Amino acid sequence: MNASALRSRHLLGLEGVTREEISLILDTADTFREIIDRPIKKVPTLRGITVLNLFYEPSTRTRISFELAEKRLSADTVNFAKSGSSVSKGESLKDTVRNIESLKIDMIVIRHSSTGSPFFLTQFVDSNVINAGDGSHEHPTQALLDMLTIRQKYGKLDGLRVVLIGDVKHSRVVRSNIWGLKTMGASVAVCGPSTLLPYEAEKFGVDIYTDLDKALDGADVVNVMRIQLERQQAGLLPSLREYTNLFGMTKERLHHLNDNYTIMHPGPMNRGVEITPEVADSESSVILNQVTNGQAVRMAVLYLLSGKKEERGEEA
Amino acid sequence: MAANEYDLVIKGGRIIDPALGFGKEADIFIKDGKIQNVLTPEKAQAEYQHVPSENVIDATGNLVVPGLIDMHVHLREPGREDEETIVTGCEAAAAGGFTSVCCMPNTDPIIDNQETVKFVISRAQEAVANVYVVAAITKKSEGKELAEIGDLVKAGAVAISDDGHFLQNPELMRRALEYAKMFNIPIITHAEDNFLSAGAIMNESYQSTRLGMKGAPAVSEEIAVLRDIKLAEFIGGRVHIAHVSTAGAVAAIRSAKANGVKITAEATPHHFTLTDEEIGKKFDTNLRVNPPLRTRKDVDAVIEGLVDGTIDCIASDHAPHAEEEKDVEFDQAPPGMIGLETTLGLVKTYLIDKGFLNWADAVGKMSYNPARILGLPGGTLEIGSVADITIIDPEKRWTVERDKFRSKAKNSAFIGWKLTGRVNRTILAGKPVHISK
Numbered sequence: 001m002n003a004s005a006l007r008s009r010h011l012l013g014l015e016g017v018t019r020e021e022i023s024l025i026l027d028t029a030d031t032f033r034e035i036i037d038r039p040i041k042k043v044p045t046l047r048g049i050t051v052l053n054l055f056y057e058p059s060t061r062t063r064i065s066f067e068l069a070e071k072r073l074s075a076d077t078v079n080f081a082k083s084g085s086s087v088s089k090g091e092s093l094k095d096t097v098r099n100i101e102s103l104k105i106d107m108i109v110i111r112h113s114s115t116g117s118p119f120f121l122t123q124f125v126d127s128n129v130i131n132a133g134d135g136s137h138e139h140p141t142q143a144l145l146d147m148l149t150i151r152q153k154y155g156k157l158d159g160l161r162v163v164l165i166g167d168v169k170h171s172r173v174v175r176s177n178i179w180g181l182k183t184m185g186a187s188v189a190v191c192g193p194s195t196l197l198p199y200e201a202e203k204f205g206v207d208i209y210t211d212l213d214k215a216l217d218g219a220d221v222v223n224v225m226r227i228q229l230e231r232q233q234a235g236l237l238p239s240l241r242e243y244t245n246l247f248g249m250t251k252e253r254l255h256h257l258n259d260n261y262t263i264m265h266p267g268p269m270n271r272g273v274e275i276t277p278e279v280a281d282s283e284s285s286v287i288l289n290q291v292t293n294g295q296a297v298r299m300a301v302l303y304l305l306s307g308k309k310e311e312r313g314e315e316a
Numbered sequence: 317m318a319a320n321e322y323d324l325v326i327k328g329g330r331i332i333d334p335a336l337g338f339g340k341e342a343d344i345f346i347k348d349g350k351i352q353n354v355l356t357p358e359k360a361q362a363e364y365q366h367v368p369s370e371n372v373i374d375a376t377g378n379l380v381v382p383g384l385i386d387m388h389v390h391l392r393e394p395g396r397e398d399e400e401t402i403v404t405g406c407e408a409a410a411a412g413g414f415t416s417v418c419c420m421p422n423t424d425p426i427i428d429n430q431e432t433v434k435f436v437i438s439r440a441q442e443a444v445a446n447v448y449v450v451a452a453i454t455k456k457s458e459g460k461e462l463a464e465i466g467d468l469v470k471a472g473a474v475a476i477s478d479d480g481h482f483l484q485n486p487e488l489m490r491r492a493l494e495y496a497k498m499f500n501i502p503i504i505t506h507a508e509d510n511f512l513s514a515g516a517i518m519n520e521s522y523q524s525t526r527l528g529m530k531g532a533p534a535v536s537e538e539i540a541v542l543r544d545i546k547l548a549e550f551i552g553g554r555v556h557i558a559h560v561s562t563a564g565a566v567a568a569i570r571s572a573k574a575n576g577v578k579i580t581a582e583a584t585p586h587h588f589t590l591t592d593e594e595i596g597k598k599f600d601t602n603l604r605v606n607p608p609l610r611t612r613k614d615v616d617a618v619i620e621g622l623v624d625g626t627i628d629c630i631a632s633d634h635a636p637h638a639e640e641e642k643d644v645e646f647d648q649a650p651p652g653m654i655g656l657e658t659t660l661g662l663v664k665t666y667l668i669d670k671g672f673l674n675w676a677d678a679v680g681k682m683s684y685n686p687a688r689i690l691g692l693p694g695g696t697l698e699i700g701s702v703a704d705i706t707i708i709d710p711e712k713r714w715t716v717e718r719d720k721f722r723s724k725a726k727n728s729a730f731i732g733w734k735l736t737g738r739v740n741r742t743i744l745a746g747k748p749v750h751i752s753k
Contacts, residue, residue: 015526092644114645115517115529116599123598135647136528175528198525199533 009308010129011301012118013138014179022184026148028300029293033148035072036296046075049306052105052127054097056082056112061267061291062132062142066109069298078105093117094124101125107306110134128305136170141301142266143176145294147184149286150221152293153262158185161258163215165191165247166225166274169198169236173225173266178204191215192247195236212247216256223264224249227274240273249275251282262286322347322367323746328357329375329707333382334680335696344380346703349745354699373748375707378740381679382696383415383704386656387686388479388504388558388582388631391417391447394435395424400636400724402436405656406443408634408723410750412657413739415704416446416694417634418686420479421457428452428463433471444742444749446704448474448692450504453492459483462492469499474690477504479558480606482540484510489544493553502554502580502689507540507565508532508607517647519608523592529647532608534562541565545572548579556689557581559633561607563617570626580689581621582629585655585662588618590729601642601649602729605633608651623672628685630678632659636725654723658716658730660708664737675710703746712738712752 006021014022035043051070055063063079070077078100086096097108107128110118115135122129133139151157162181164174168190181188182205189207190197201208209215216222227247231237254261263275263285271277280287324346331342331354343360345353345367355363364372386409392400400408402419409417419436421427427436433449440447451473452463457480465476476496482505483489489503496503513532518524520531541557545568548555560566560581569581592609594600603609621627635652642649663682667673673681683706687695694704716730742750 092640094643112645114647115527116596117645119599120645138528169525170528172528175526198528199520199531200522200525203522203525 006304006308009305010118010122011140011305012122012129012131014140014143014176014183015138017179017183019183022144022147022180025144025297025300025304026151028304029144029148029296032299032303033293033296036292041072042074043072044074045303046070046073046306049106050076050078050104051107051109051302052100053077053079054108054110055080055132056110057133059111059132061294062111065291065294066132066298069295069302072295073299073302075302093120097121097125101127107302128308130301130305133172136172136175138176139172140176141294141298142173143180144301145290145297146177146223146264146266147180148293148297149264149290150262153286154220157181160186160221161189161219162186162221162223163189163191163219164223164225165212165215165249166227167196167231168192168201169196171225177223178206182206189215189219193237193243196231213253213256216253218258219256219261220258221262221264222249222257223266224275225266226268226270244273248273249279251276251278254279264290266290322352322371324703324743325367325372326375326380326705326707327360327372329378329380331380331697332675332679333697334676334684335382336698338697339676344697344705346746349703351697351699351701351703354697373707373741375740377709379675379708379710380697381706381708382683383694383742383744384413384660384682384706385416385686385692385694386414386632386634386659386682387418387629387690389417389419389634389656390422390636390652391419392423392636393439394432399638402439402447403443404722404724405634405636406440406445406447408654408656408721409445410742410744411722411739413660413706413708413742414445414656415706415742415744416448416692417656418448418450418474418690420450420477421452422480426452426456428455428457428468430464430467430471433468433473437472444744446744448690450475450477450479452476453478453483453503454488457481459485459488462488462495465495466499469501473501474692475502475504475556477506477558479504479506482506482508482510486543486547490547490551493547493551493555497551497553502556504556504558505540505544506558507537507544509536509539512536512539516608517604518595519592519610521592521611523595527596534564534610534614537562537607538564538568541568545569545577545579549575549577552578554578554580559584559587559607559631560618560621560627561587561610561614563614566617566621566626570621570624573626580628581626582631583618583622583627584631584633585659586653586729588615588622589662589666591615595646599646600729601644601646602653602727604646604649604651605653606651619667619672622667622681628681628689630659630663630681631686632656634723636723637727639726642727652727654721654725654728656723657721658728658735660739661714661716661735661737662730664710665735669736703743705743706739707741707743708737709740709752710737712736714738
């Protein structure tokens with residue numbers, strides 16, 4: 001595993017991460033995926049390592065996925081949730097983390113509503129930092145598990161056409177997928193209402209659509225994002241009903257896709273809003289497989305970063 | 317001839333006085349806080365018999381300019397004396413070469429009444445710079461009812477502004493302009509449409525798209541600028557646009573001036589040196605400012621506006637913040653950075669050395685023009701005027717260091733920058749108040 005290694009001791013995002021690094025993570029994840037499928041799903045790899053799961057935003061699947069990944073690697077885990085903590089007493093992120101780190105933490109997994117908060121942590125902690133979602137910025141392990149799932153099915157990412165549908169503006173999943181997929185040689189399109197496409201999105205180097213049928217034409221993979229009711233309240237959408245009519249992934253639209261297409265969703269799903277149940281539960285849907293792969297990818301990232309210490313210079 | 321003794325003479329420096337159109341070597345003779353004489357070296361010879369040698373400052377190799385004026389600073393007193401006080405803010409001003417500052421009213425309480433204006437002026441008596449008060453347009457700067465502007469002017473306010481907020485109600489802004497006309501004071505506009513900028517953390521651009529942060533579009537500033545241009549044109553009042561940051565705002569002001577509208581404008585050093593591309597590199601919260609750092613195109617337009625005179629003044633928008641307030645996640649930090657001690661070096665390094673401005677232009681924008689816009693004494697070295705003088709070592713190379721700031725606050729995005737041009741001495745009413753080491 002030393003021939004190639006991750007350059008940074010943190011995983012803050014996929015922008016700027018190389019093809020070799022992503023391949024290394026996915027290859028490692030394939031190995032861990034086998035362990036998950038064994039009757040005894042535990043290895044001693046991270047024995048003696050303590051991981052802090054620092055969740056400043058509500059999360060179900062990402063938090064459980066990280067925690068299980070840590071436990072399967074025999075790490076000790078500590079969970080922090082914003083509610084019921086000293087944050088409600090006005091303690092800053094910096095003070096909170098420095099205090100917990102004094103209890104001898106080795107790695108920190110952080111989910112936070114502020115862009116750049118994982119980078120902010122790296123400025124004052126010694127632990128390895130893994131971004132589990134920062135604002136609308138990046139969610140690298142989600143994109144890695146999406147890529148792992150696609151690669152398992154097609155044996156490659158190169159040359160595939162992937163369409164990301166929904167709230168591009170507020171989606172960290174979309175951003176991380178764009179960086180990762182482009183680096184791995186996939187062709188990427190995004191599709192959503194123009195109010196949810198961010199300014200100058202074309203500079204991402206992706207194709208942009210506001211007509212879902214056109215976006216789906218010739219695509220191999222469709223990754224459907226959750227749409228949130230708040231967008232309607234913020235005046236970005238007239239109604240969820242109209243969103244469903246224009247951007248809902250329905251059975252009727254499937255014929256635009258290439259044969260052997262794949263349907264994905266990072267969850268949690270709004271069935272009947274951005275995706276119909278029959279599409280979500282169809283044979284081409286890999287949504288539950290994504291969840292299982294999430295654990296494997298997180299095991300891989302934890303393993304590859306653990307023990308990487310101060311090599312000041314090239315920091316993410 | 318003891319009666320004729322001068323208190324201070326500045327000898328051998330090159331005088332830059334845009335008001336007099338003067339740019340050559342001369343000696344300045346000061347008595348009783350006023351400039352008594354400005355003489356060429358030959359003519360000065362005879363006067364030296366009246367001057368004890370300890371009263372002579374040798375300014376050879378330096379520039380001697382009218383005391384610099386920063387028309388947009390936040391001194392935080394009253395209310396946030398932990399961040400800055402009138403005394404420490406003025407020490408920072410003197411260390412940056414400024415003899416006068418205009419303080420914005422967004423203190424706690426807001427400077428929207430005579431008592432608070434008088435408080436600031438009285439606290440400034442012990443400070444090492446002149447402090448001029450910009451008072452609020454509306455009560456508590458809430459944009460609902462006019463403050464007692466006549467009272468404020470009587471107490472000493474030189475302009476009014478709800479800085480930090482745009483006066484969103486156009487009817488109220490119209491009335492404010494009409495009312496302010498009676499006192500011949502400008503209204504300083506913080507140009508930002510509150511709806512378009514709601515929740516914004518940075519500029520709206522590819523950078524905000526990339527980082528997933530809510531952006532304030534350039535049009536938010538431009539719509540606000542255009543509205544106040546139209547109102548100034550209609551009412552005939554004087555509007556001064558604070559911290560111009562977008563290409564469209566520069567173009568709008570340029571065209572308004574060409575049409576004879578009474579409008580003036582300022583730009584900050586951070587808006588002519590930094591772009592929004594810096595933010596994603598280290599999420600330095602000192603880069604969170606309002607208006608936000610914009611794109612390269614906007615920075616170039618601001619510089620062009622400074623060059624062609626569309627932008628009259630350079631002002632720092634010195635905004636001290638407590639360390640704990642800036643040592644947080646990027647979007648949690650309050651906007652603003654300090655600037656009094658870096659403006660001069662940034663102007664020299666990024667405007668003069670790059671060939672955009674000459675020293676006369678730069679001194680005009682940092683002294684004569686703000687004095688003229690606000691009706692302040694100073695801004696010139698004319699005989700009889702107040703002896704507020706800045707001596708500049710134009711080729712002095714220095715590095716901005718966090719621990720060297722005189723300001724109580726350290727929230728500068730320029731720490732570590734290598735600059736050229738630094739104040740040598742700052743002289744307030746004939747008395748040196750800062751001498752650089």
